[in-house]
Amino acid sequence: MLKRNSSDSVSALFTQLKNGILAKRKTICVPQTNLNWTLASLLVRENFISGAFKISPKLEFFIVILGDQGSQQILNITRLSCPSKRVYIRNNKIPRILDGMGLVILSTSQGLMTGQEASEKSLGGELLCQIW
Numbered sequence: 376m377l378k379r380n381s382s383d384s385v386s387a388l389f390t391q392l393k394n395g396i397l398a399k400r401k402t403i404c405v406p407q408t409n410l411n412w413t414l415a416s417l418l419v420r421e422n423f424i425s426g427a428f429k430i431s432p433k434l435e436f437f438i439v440i441l442g443d444q445g446s447q448q449i450l451n452i453t454r455l456s457c458p459s460k461r462v463y464i465r466n467n468k469i470p471r472i473l474d475g476m477g478l479v480i481l482s483t484s485q486g487l488m489t490g491q492e493a494s495e496k497s498l499g500g501e502l503l504c505q506i507w
């Protein structure tokens with residue numbers, strides 16, 4: 376795998392996910408950072424991707440995009456907060472995406488969580504992305 380120099384690993388992860396979906400790939404290989412791994416685990420938990428598997432201790436991991444029937448779960452994923460423009464939000468201002476069909480992911484003081492989980496815990500934080 377080629378070595379990537381990206382200061383924004385989350386945007387690189389989202390770009391690879393979008394490209395993998397458009398190319399109808401079953402798996403993609405992404406650089407392993409703590410944030411990328413936590414995001415992938417959250418997407419697995421919310422059934423947007425099928426799985427995430429580490430292949431080496433520190434370098435990269437695989438994300439299984441397509442489900443068992445070959446259907447994709449992610450229609451669109453958009454980065455809302457970037458390194459040059461951080462977007463912070465309070466717990467009472469967390470948006471609902473497509474009337475609950477999509478979700479937003481926040482980075483809170485208690486880690487990454489969906490907008491619904493953050494609302495239940497009355498937490499705000501950095502608004503990372505929206506997915507539907």
